[in-house]
Amino acid sequence: MATVCLSGGLVEKLHACASAGFDGVEIMDADLVAAYESPEEIRTLCERLGLSIDMYQPFRDVEGVDEDTFADNLRRAEAKFDVMERLGTDLILLCSNAGTATIDDDDLAADQLGRLADLAAQRGIRIAYEALAWGRFVDDYRHAWRIVQRADRPNLGVCLDSFHILSRGHDPAAIEEIPGEKIFFLQLADAPALDMDVLQWSRHHRLFPGEGDFDLTGFLGHVLRAGYAGPLSLEVFNDTFRQTAVFRTAAHARRSLTWLADRTALAERRDAGRLLDAQHAHGVDFVEISGDDLHDLDQLLDQLGFAFRGRHRSKPVRLWTAGGARIILNEQLRLESPRLTGFGLTVDDAAQASRRAGSLGADPVYRRTYRDEVELRAVASPDGTEVYWNDDDPETGWVSEFEGGTAVAAFTGDIDHINLSWAWQDFDEAVLFMRSVVALDAEPVAEVPGPRGLVRSQVMRSPDRVVRLPMNLAPPTAPVPHRHIAVRVEDAVAVARAAHAKGLGFLPVPHNYYDDLQARFALDADLFETLQSLDLLYDRDAGGEFIHFYTPTHGGVFLEIVERRGGYDGYGAPNAPVRLSAQRQVSTWTDAHGSGTPAERT
Template sequence: MRTSIATVCLSGTLDQKLLAAREAGFDGVEIFEPDLVAAPQSPEAIRARAEQLGLSLDLYQPFRDFEGVGPELLEQNLRRAEAKFTLMNRLGIRTMLLCSNVATARSGDEHLAAAQLRQLGDAAERFDVRIAYEALAWGRFVDGYEAAARIVRLSDHQNVGLCLDSFHILSKGHDPEAIETIPAEKIFFVQMADAPLLSMDVLSWSRHHRLFPGEGGFDLGTFMGHLARTGYDGPVSLEIFNDTFRQSDPFATAIHARRSLRWLEHRTAATLGSAGGGRAARMSTQLLPAVDPPADVNYLELRTPELAELRRLLRELGFRPHGGHRTKAVELWSQGDARIVLGAPDSTRPQPTVAGLGLSVSDPATALRRATELFAPDVPRDEGAGEEPLVGVRAPDGSEVFFGSAGSTEPKWVGEFGTAAPDETPMIDRVDHVNLAQPWQYFDAAVLFFRSVLDLRAEASIDVAAPVGLVRSQVLRSDDGVLRNALNLVPSGASDDAILPQHVAFATSDVLSFARASRARGFEPLDIPGNYYDDLEARFGLEPALMNELRELNVMYDRDGTGEFLHFYTHPVGTVFLEVVERRGAYAGYGALDAPVRLASQYRHRHSAIEGEPA
């Protein structure tokens, strides 16, 4: 699949955008006119720079408000177009994007629009360029691709074709199946964008909320299947208007963008394979290496300067220390099948508190190959003699995901630490889920990373009210629920002392007994206000004895039509806290209604510690 990206997707100068696209492995770029106008280089210099970098210049865009106008304005539009065709010749670009008229059209007559496009095609032919006509979702008269296709067909000009844009088609709810009725030679260009499924005016949705493929709710695999069955094999480009990407590092965003197109290529190949190619698809697509779901969460690595406090907390929750690693400056704590590798932060680079996620997989080498095909940087790991080999990659926020072999009851690497002292019968079974707070510039990239690299399924996102702002939460999970990653978007305006802590949740079969046993060891849970329990009693009408126990132990409660959820939290230790959960029946949620109460309690606790006031 030939890949391209519009310069509007990236921050920085035009030269920085070109360099970022090259380093990410794109084949070509679309030149967005404002980027060219602001550039100090001549069109000839930009053309030479692209050639030096090995990038094709695939599209010049946008040309607006041409068709459906009166004779006088048509003449002005043709003169304006010829000036752009001259510029395109200097740049060496052969295709121009023409957007359907949103402002100056006074007629919706498709025959008139076709006749005017035919005149534009005649002008384009003299300059050896082509016109790719695109139906904008908010076009005044032409807002659907089927109408645009009819106009192109009526224009009957070899230099006039279509640009198909997934956002403009899917945001309006148009069925993309009719794409297969369009001759491949009349599809001049294709632009892809994903988006969250929102209810808002389509122009604002388009200008601020587009996402890279794999991050939103559009069925882009099916869309691409229809496109490939036409025989189209031209560029598949990204055109993403998004406030976050325009403020982020262009080189990181370009890698993120390239990952999205590799994921889209995989989805296209899967669609063509499952639904049949129909007419011979000429687009080259390749599946990613198939990976089985993780067998378990092998370990979690926590990095924090508050080691003494976190050790105390782990002891109070019944974890056993194994001691330090024989060659690395980390230590191991465990209970049941839950293992915490604990160490101090790495001073050489920024690092989140939940610094590593270890997964047991059937084939670590294949898992690594899939990740690297998705442009995830691999993480070298120094291995001493006799140490178990682990392979890993780095996530967008700097955390690491390592793959180890599944199958053994206890991983071999545990023996690289000391031996844990005998302890009471473990009450924790395993890791239930991991909640990773994501800085604003990494959230969407993290969604795509975990969805594509680990083949996780994205659940519907929710917004949770917190004292620091509205927190967006997105859960990605394996189908069997063994791996559940909840990503929380840190509000961009939050101050440094209000950053959301990350947390790890452990599963137990009896959370009330676990809470009592932890209390006996000196544990003090996060305090939950009495108003919460008054509301809980009103909502669910629980038995008085259970209500009293929940209040006493600061255990929270939720239920739905499938089961119940009981859970409690620790106080934050620096930027991490722990949770213990019990799932009864088939309950698969996370106590969403409890989250605002928990966030407010943590905020109150943190600020009372800072200001010296009672919590």
């Protein structure tokens, strides 16, 4: 782990790395310079914590310069070698010159690197030369390797950094042409696919493996096939991690490495680093809403046409179902207002899913279980939202613990998707959690305009697309968006009519929306009239049609009823701005005037 990934002072960073299970660190020069502890104290602390100091980094701007400048560079290097001796580490990272290089000549660069390496050799120090993506003359790892070959010193090798290579689109296959023992160090970072200045991209937007768009499994495969046997280290600069609690970021980083090692071992058919096989979810078992008092949600579910399936025989928990859609209302937690606090997935082997999660450092969830009750295995996601696994038929299993209700709902439904919003500091970690622990795939990121700024939307889904989790992130200074449960039905119009008849007020849709809808789609008059009269939203894509509506919000949660006609595969994203704006206006009016929807006011 590179200490530069973490927030805070060097001592706390080292404690966090050890606590997360890392066995080595790269110490950033600037972290040591800002520390009150001497290099000897840091060395002793690392020894006690069981952390090897695998590298000191970075040393910059050495090669491609005139002789006077180079002489001063050797003097600078000597001073850093002194520090390294005090730290007890023998490897230094040398970045390709991005600042002072004036002479574009590989022979000169090789000569100067060779002389630096000879100076280092007197101290038993090795140098790992890295091509920065924004190096002045050397910005490609293949170029760095050519210079290292030309210098030809035993204590001079290369450092490979996935960001510097993949951000530039350089083919990593040529890594296999480098002898493994000349790859002195490996740094791993993921990143979102962004088209921007590579230095800014690197400084602000690196991610831990599994959170971005880089093919790190393939990348690491090339490095392993080259014969590299050194540490896998993470070097990730990111505005969020810099502000997140250091122990938490370290644990999050550790999970990312474990996940990547497993993926790579699987792809390379190796045993080392393998976890148990991932358990891919093939359905949503239930969704759980928690709160002090969930009577409003009982009423809402009843009005929608869900069946009250009963009370749990030993806990203050109720179950509502409609076909395969099961919603649990849990009044055990003392929450100020209702929240979507968990969901269950059906898998082939829940015990194995749970053991695999443990290997990935996921926190198990404890739930009191009585005799004869089904014990569901669960883990907590980054903000505490619980994920359960079940490999039994729920209808004959845990559902039978609920008593006194009926299974007869007004319609047959399924959970279409679960919309999970996250606070800014949880989002990237949640992507990794869902990818690694929950074994979902990430779709490309989209952005949706809302009244408080653009909302980033990242859909996670199971390989068979049955389980879908659209995950939303608002700007860090905006409130965390609400979460919602989308229930797929055969006939959304019928469900809407019946719910209206039972007195449910939907989120009111502006008339202007229907004018625009007609402009966009030229709907037939009957459908148009039906949509407008029932406050229904509509979308269409090449595959089919989408009809949906939203219930009012209770606390931090609401429901959506959706109907997919044909092969429509989206989530009604074009309607999201209208939905977000309507929710904001309704909440403003409700705050100002007590209850009363705009429909009632106008």
